[in-house]
Amino acid sequence: MSTYEDRLKALRDELARRRLDGFVVPLTDEHMSEYVGAYAQRLAWLTGFQGSAGSAVVLPADAAIFVDGRYTLQVREQVDGALWQYQSVPQTSAAEWLGAHAGSGARIGYDPWLHTKDWVVQATRALAASGAELVAVDTNPIDAIWPDKPQPSAARLVVQPDDLAGRSSADKRQTIADTLTEAGADAAVLSALDSIAWTFNVRGADVDHTPVALAYALVHADGTADLFVAPEKLDDSVRQHLGNAVRVHDRAAFRPALASLAGKSVIVDPERAVSAIFGTLEEAGAKILARRDPAVLPKAMKNATEIAGHRAAQARDGAALVRYLHWLSIEAPKGGLTELSAAAHLRALRDETGVLKDLSFGTISAAGPNGASPHYSVTEESDRRIEPGTLYLVDSGGQYQDGTTDVTRTIAVGTPTQEMRTRFTLVLKGHIALARAVFPEGTRGGQLDTLARQFLWSHGLDYAHGTGHGVGAYLAVHEGPQRIAPVGGAYVGGDEPLRAGMILSNEPGYYKAGEYGIRIENLILVEPRDVAGAEKPCLGFETLTFAPIDASLIDVALLDSTELTWLNAYHAQVLAIVGPRVEGEVKAWLGGACRPLGE
Incomplete structure (x- = not known):
């Protein structure tokens, strides 16, 4: 699509086909990363905005882009003001704007793999006040209209040796296991990419400028772990480094693994884990402990x-x-x-x-x-x-x-x-x-x-x-x-x-x-x-x-x-x-x- 106006129209047409009256477009990925791979640059593709933080909302007749004070000038240079209303964060938010602009009965879509649970709660509340509804989508509508959307990186993982990390992965996993035991938890979900890289002493090249790999992990109270990553990204040296205490699965197996945690107590970070992770665990009957990712503080x-x-x-x-x-x-x-x-x-x-x-x-x-x-x-x-x-x-x-x-x-x-x-x-x-x-x-x-x-x-x-x-x-x-x-x-x-x-x-x-x-x-x-x-x-x-x-x-x-x-x-x-x-x-x-x- 040759222009941003064309892309905005295509999205509105796609939303109409899905019986949606609007859609929220954040600048993040399934891991709530600040910097994201090319495949997740949906906001830039739709609007032209090249900053590292922002979001947008599209309605049938209105559209708005939300940035903080770092990008007040940049957004005006890169995003067409005839198509998009400029909104300043934290003075306003996408949820607040939606509450004021979505009409009664409107169905506003969101991708549950790109938002936190807290955001979903806030947006649901804001929309309910005006008689509108927040609707989770199964697939992202932007992906359906992005003809040359890049594929996720296929770069291989590499080992970060202990003499540079200062601690072995087994030692770090034991620290997390001790935290789980103190909290009475069976496992912790690690979805933040830098937490996974730190915990397993691996690095990657899936995100520009940040040496991380697209993966998820479950760390258990016995110090073992399950790592979910595309198998073609691992070679024998990485598998040997991970050892027998780390079970490796395809990245696509992460959601079924969450669904298998029925009856387990699981730590999930409400700031770093997306809404879909909470939803899958809730549906499975897991007991969710909303606490900080246990790798965050020792990593810092x-x-x-x-x-x-x-x-x-x-x-x-x-x-x-x-x-x-x-x-x-x-x-x-x-x-x-x-x-x-x-x-x-x-x-x-x-x-x-x-x-x-x-x-x-x-x-x-x-x-x-x-x-x-x-x-x-x-x-x-x-x-x-x-x-x-x-x-x-x-x-x-x-x-x-x-x-x-x-x-x-x-x-x-x-x-x-x-x-x-x-x-x-x-x-x-x-x-x-x-x-x-x-x-x-x-x-x-x-x-x-x-x-x-x-x-x-x-x-x-x-x-x-x-x-x-x-x-x-x-x-x-x-x-x-x-x-x-x-x-x-x-x-x-x-x-x-x-x-x-x-x-x-x-x-x-x-x-x-x-x-x-x-x-x-x-x-x-x-x-x-x-x-x-x-x-x-x-x-x-x-x-x-x-x-x-x-x-x-x-x-x-x-x-x-x-x-x-x-x-x-x-x-x-x-x-x-x-x-x-x-x-x-x-x-x-x-x-x-x-x-x-x-x-």
Whole structure:
């Protein structure tokens, strides 16, 4: 179908054939993944939206697309406003909008393999108020009208060896088994792809930028497990690695396996498992314990081996980024670079490490006004020249077998304005405040979020995204449950207590629509912190990312002595860690970029 208008009409025709008056289209897959395989990109195919979070609703005469503050600008650039109404989350939601727009007697379809049970409850309630009905579909109507829909990946699984994982799969399964025993449960459903990869010490290539494989698992209270994955994705080395305690089945056997759990007590995560899993277990007569996936917390708390691997990955990745920043300092002022060509060069420098597996997400290479969209994704159509007198924001990362990286730097091309310098420095002050934070055990990410925003707030400024997300160990670049963000609304995870071993991002920003964007991002590790006289155990952060922060954008007069001390000490660490990994002109440039300020 040649146009998005044609696709929307085809969907409406298909819904009419099915006697449905509407349909909900989320951007996710059967595993509630943030990043999904090409086969699950139904929202992008239908609307043109290329962001990583959103949903849409189609009615006979109306259609709406729902995105949060990260995508307010992007959705207007990519999605036709003549076809779709733009809606902002969390101010409104698809369920609320449906309740207001679906008429009495309307039958609104949804795919139960693409929504959580809680969403179904909320949408059902919202529709009932207007006399409408939510209807589960057996097959997704978009799949019926998508003529060249990609097939799921056939990539094979690979083993993540114990010397990089730090724990054996048997040990991890025993940890889960102990959790099940304490909860009085017989089994746990694992449907989140990164939980499965972590639990079984395997990785895959079924989702861009996230090394996971399409699979489901049941882990039992005796430490054994059933793994449901396409058999052609396993070779003898993976089967040997899994061992006799892991029974392997075709992925298609997962639903019948759920149906066989009659009378069993089963832990299912309401945040990560789709409605269809709950429905199948309920129909089978299983006792459902709605609790967090038991792999989530131990996965988030990195062991010593994973932390060591992450440090090695960061040093390697930092050297590639420093080479890029040096190259940018020479080429960008000439005015010949574009967002795409710059991103391609950064990818090439990471490839030169010889051990890059993939990027950890699509590089955000944003020049000038494109930087004002926090999750901007450059395309051939949007590709902008990097011009002198503007800011260039580059948010990027790599997937290495020993660690996952994520770093943002904002670069002044030419001479920045005083406004740019002031606002960059306010962002930097927030970044430093969070990096220096010391806090008692039990502190939640939401309690720390204000530290990063306080200086912007004092100037009547803010940013419409969380300050920090969890990061996996050669896994998802966005990992729960930890997060540094306001509690409530779209910021799921801000009320999670931070624990030693968790890795998060520290990325405050500022965005001026139509002009520029600013973000400074390092990864940080939660670690125990000795505090003289403390009456309870305390924690703090170790900064893990090492790359210079653009000194031309820093107004030193706005920094106090402790902030300046932190900044100069940080740049000394950059020189010590990355300096030995670069040579010649790059090394000389790095020395200048890390020179002490204010002395």
